[in-house]
Amino acid sequence: MASSTTLAAAPAQRLPSAMRAAFYLCASGGTALLTLLVPPMLIVCGLLVAVFGAGLPMLPHAFAGLRRWSEFHRGLAARHLGVRVEVPDRPMPAGLRARLRHTFRDPMLPRRLGWVAVHIGPGLVAGLLALAALLGAPGAIANGSLWWLFPADEPSTLMGLPVTDWPTALLAGTAQAATGIALLLWGIPPLARLHARTTLRLLSPSKADLLAERVETLTETRAGAVDAHAAELRRIERDLHDGTQARLVALAMRLGLAERIMGKDPETAAELLREAQGGAEEAMTELRDVIRTIYPPILADRGLAGAASSLAARSVIPVRLNVADDLGTVPAAVESTAYFVIAESLTNAAKHAAATQILVNVARTPDDLTVQVIDDGVGGVDESRGSGVGGMRHRVAALDGTLTVTSPEGGPTGIEVALPCAS
Known part of the structure; x- marks a missing residue:
């Protein structure tokens, strides 16, 4: 009895993951239809470049759109597999020549073009199979129940057999429903995993590409x-x-x-x-x-926590400072850069943000020292206008760190810095 109960429960346990897999493939099949537009658009741009030269400014934007479209699907595949992927930030430079060089030197461009072909072909087929699996059992039940509504000279079909009586409807309908359920439970999940892995493999940079990008960075x-x-x-x-x-x-x-x-x-x-x-x-x-x-002497005397507290005390805007209890051993260059980021952020907030309160968080992870400065000002930070963010970005990048600025119009403005300091 226990064995039969376990066998009966197995399909029920598979159903949620099978439905997620089917919906993923159906979504991929739907986007594959939209991806059919990509080759004609690229061909048109190429013809405009070859004939009139007018399509030259359009090429970088066309390939940038392809990059965003492919990264969207890469994210879908990663979420389906339960893995995390990082989307590389490659902002388009100013100037047509720089944009063209940036576009055609992108090592991922051939991989994206190959993904387009795979997504249109096998992706569309996989989406149709998933749709058939989803509709197989309901369609068989509906078709088997309503066979008598069809004209006698054009009867409905189940499993390729014409249905003209109830015994045929019951037997063929059951067989087709069972086939659809079996395909949904045991065929679609591995197919979805194969599709997602193929997408990730095509749209993920190779080791050589990662090394080249690392060297360039x-x-x-x-x-x-x-x-x-x-x-x-x-x-x-x-x-x-x-x-x-x-x-x-x-x-x-x-x-x-x-x-x-x-x-x-x-x-x-x-x-x-x-x-x-x-x-x-x-x-x-x-x-x-x-x-x-x-190198601020206060860093040598009181450490980063004391130096940040001194900056907060001198700020003309009220500052709420949160510093982790144990920052551990932090290299002097990292401490100095973190101090500079906090000082520059507080200065910018006082000069430009019209803020009434600033939050500063300093924390330590096993690999990074993180600094976060958030003000409730007007936002709209523009690095090109000499806001001081450019200087911070240069200092952070020199230590192989990352700086992220979030500043929508109307605020708030958030500056988050991660500085590697693993021992």
């Missing part, structure tokens, strides 16, 4: 780091030349003049010495400010 980030470093050196030199050096020159001139007139006019010499002392104090203050921009 590192090249860009290192170039950005070099540029940021050069700009930082120029700023430090400018600050020292225009500020500290000028004060030291004035200090030396006052001391020299005071030495020459010490015997003739002691009062004037004393006044010059007092001015020189004030100038020396101002020069030391400016020098400390310059040093603080290189």
Whole structure:
């Protein structure tokens, strides 16, 4: 009895996953019909380029649309298999030449074109099979029950047999329903898994592509780091030349003049010495400010938690600061970058966001130090307008980190940074 109960329960246990598989294949079959439009559109763009040259600006946008369409299906396949995939962020650069170079140097372009052919052919067939499996049993029941409504010269058919009486309707209907259920329970799930795995295999970069993309990313980030470093050196030199050096020159001139007139006019010499002392104090203050921009001393004295608390206390906008209890050992470069991100974000919020409150979260995962700054301001951050985000992005990229900005019009603005610091 227990064995028969288990056998009876098996199809019921398979049904939810079988239905999900069938719906996935049906959705894929439906999108395969839409994908039929892709080859004609690409052919039209190619003809316009060859004949008139007018289609040249359209090519990058056409292939960008293909990329988004394929990534959508890659996400569907990943969700069906229960795996996680990361969608690469490849923003289109400005300028037609740069866009064309960006498009045709994309190593995934041949794979996407191959996926189009596979999705249209086998994908459409798999979708039709899934639809037949879903409608097999209900269609057999309805057809077997209503066979008598069909004209005698055009009877309904079940399992390829004409149905003209109830015994044929019952036997053929049962056989067709059982076939549909069997296909749904035992045929569609492996077919859906095969389709999803094929989609992921076609739309996932190979190891060589990943290595090439990694090298390209590192090249860009290192170039950005070099540029940021050069700009930082120029700023430090400018600050020292225009500020500290000028004060030291004035200090030396006052001391020299005071030495020459010490015997003739002691009062004037004393006044010059007092001015020189004030100038020396101002020069030391400016020098400390310059040093603080290189590596804030507070980081060495109080660590990142104390430095972030100091930034929050000095902010003109109320800041709610949450720092993890144990950040562990954080490299000095990572600490400095995190400090810079918090300081720059608070400054930007005070200057541009019209915010009334800021939330700062600092946490540690096994591999990353994460910093999150959220303000309730007006939003609409535009990196191209010198918002300071570009400088943060260069600093973060130099450490192989990631920076994500979310700032819709009307707010809020969120800046999230992940800096690798695994031991």
